[in-house]
Amino acid sequence: xxxxxxxxxxxxxxxxAGNKKILVMNRSETVVADWAKNAPNAELIRVTPETVMKHIxxxxxxxxxxxxxHVRAGKNLKWVQILSAxxxxxLHLSGGTDLRDSSIVLTNxxxxxxxxxxxxxxxxxxAFTRDIPSFIGDxxxxxxxxxTEKLIELYGKTAIVIGVGGIGMQIAQRxxxxxxxxxxxxxxxxxxxxxxxxVVKPDRLDEVLPDGDVVFMAAPHTPESHKMIGSTQFExxxxxxxxxxxxxxxxxxxxxxxxxxxxxxLTAAGVDVTDPEPLPAGHALWQFDNVIVxxxxxxxxxxxxxxxxxxxxxxxxxxxxxxxxxxxxNKKKGY
Numbered sequence: 001x002x003x004x005x006x007x008x009x010x011x012x013x014x015x016x017a018g019n020k021k022i023l024v025m026n027r028s029e030t031v032v033a034d035w036a037k038n039a040p041n042a043e044l045i046r047v048t049p050e051t052v053m054k055h056i057x058x059x060x061x062x063x064x065x066x067x068x069x070h071v072r073a074g075k076n077l078k079w080v081q082i083l084s085a086x087x088x089x090x091l092h093l094s095g096g097t098d099l100r101d102s103s104i105v106l107t108n109x110x111x112x113x114x115x116x117x118x119x120x121x122x123x124x125x126x127a128f129t130r131d132i133p134s135f136i137g138d139x140x141x142x143x144x145x146x147x148t149e150k151l152i153e154l155y156g157k158t159a160i161v162i163g164v165g166g167i168g169m170q171i172a173q174r175x176x177x178x179x180x181x182x183x184x185x186x187x188x189x190x191x192x193x194x195x196x197x198x199v200v201k202p203d204r205l206d207e208v209l210p211d212g213d214v215v216f217m218a219a220p221h222t223p224e225s226h227k228m229i230g231s232t233q234f235e236x237x238x239x240x241x242x243x244x245x246x247x248x249x250x251x252x253x254x255x256x257x258x259x260x261x262x263x264x265x266l267t268a269a270g271v272d273v274t275d276p277e278p279l280p281a282g283h284a285l286w287q288f289d290n291v292i293v294x295x296x297x298x299x300x301x302x303x304x305x306x307x308x309x310x311x312x313x314x315x316x317x318x319x320x321x322x323x324x325x326x327x328x329x330n331k332k333k334g335y
Contacts, residue, residue, distance in 0.1 A: 001306055021318050023047045023055055025064025031309065038313050042320035061319055063312060065089055071098040078104060079319050083308055085110045085166065085299070087329050088221040099331070106329040107315055111166030112307045113299035117272075118170035118271045120298035121216055121246045122178075124270030127292060128242055129154060155179030160212035162228070163219030163247060164190045164199060165335065171216050171246075172196050183208050187224070187333075202228065206236055214242040221248035222334035229253065234260035240267045249275035258284045261291065272298040 020042045024032050027047060035037055036044040040300065045055055056062075056070050061079040071077065080099065082090060087108050091100045099106065127133060138145055158174040161168045164184040172182045176195035184190060184199035185208065200208055205228070215237060219225045226302035229243075229252035237243070243266055245252055260266045268290040277296060285291060315325050329335060 013109070014292075019043065020060040021045065021055075021058060022061035022063065022316060022319070023052060023059045024308055025049075025052065025062070027063070035313050035316050036310075039317045042316060044316070061316075063316075066099060068096065068098040071102060071104070073200075077102075079107070079315075079325065080104055081107045081312055081315055083109055083312065085113055086220055087331075087334055088248065088250070091329075091331060091334050092223055101331075103323060106331055107325050107327045108329050109308050109311055110327050110329075110335070112311050112327075113304055114166040114170040116166045116301035116304055117298040118174050119293070119301075120272060121171050121218070121244050121270075122174045124244050124246075124272075124292050124294075125154075125214055126240055128268040128270070128290070130151075133289070157181070157213040158183065158211050160185065160208060160215045161196075162186075162205070162209060162215065162217050162251075164196065165218070165220070167247065168216070168218035169193065169195070171218055175214075175216075180214075183211065185219075206233065209233055209236040210238055212238060212241055214244060217243070217245040217251050218247045218333040219251050223268040224334075225251050227251065227253045229256070231256040231259065233310050234265060237265065239265055239317075241265075242267055243269040243271075245269075245271045246275055249273040254285065256274040259287050261285075266290075268292075270294075272296055 022042050022044050024035070024044055026048060027046060032044050032046045036042065047055055051071060052070060056074045058076050058078055060075055062070065062074065062077060063081045065082060066080050080090070085108055087106060090096050090106070093113065105206060131147065131150040134147065156179060158181045160183050161172050162185045164186040168184065172184065172193065172195045175182050182196045184196045185202060185205050186199055187202055190199045199300050217229060219228070227250065231253065234256050243257065257269060269294040272294045273296055279285060280292060285293065311326065316327050
């Protein structure tokens, strides 16, 4: 009899443990229904900024960019999933210390958007090294002009990749495939990779910058990486280098980039991210013919949505079943 009671209690506890209430911010009913099918033991509730506080008190999980007031009201929260790779909006911007200093597990979509962002970074570099913008101008004017003085071969050149995470590693892979020597910069110990010659810590950034023919900014935006590329770093870069930024605009100083371009220290720059965003009309960066500005769309492609939603769907199932989550963020480091 006692054994029967024990089994019943254990079963009841297991059933209760699997009945997780998860709020989903600003997603369509179709998306929420699709995610819910994969986790029958979870209750997914679609919320908006206007309705979230009605449900947050007893929620176990939250999907979306959570705000400090939600964290404070969510006494039962154990997990937050953001759809972006960058976690700065929920960790160290707008009072994000509530989440950072809590016991709540944070997961993100790191690596998921790596392929298209790496493609975008290389596309910007290749546009410059093959002088594509000028030939596009010739097509618009209907003229045939053979110019070869700006055509650059990537083979044998050196790429500095700042931030060797999910995005940076895939940039390194592509640069290596073009025959480039790749030097990584990262605060963490990066596992051996045949694509990277060696990796240095950020305190040695200034030491390796003069070797770079191209500098890729792929680091997450954290207090430690805020404007880590400034006037000193642009001055240390090799004259004629290329600068490509595809992670977050706060990692480099925009005014210093303008000065480096104005002084012709850099041959060209490609930026998908700026600080501020959007880049204001009339900003000095718009005036340069040797600059490509794209509106923070490097992470978009025909495949990114399915991978992003697939990661969330997988984590919902794992959370509802009490399994380890994927892409757990180190909240103290910010990535």
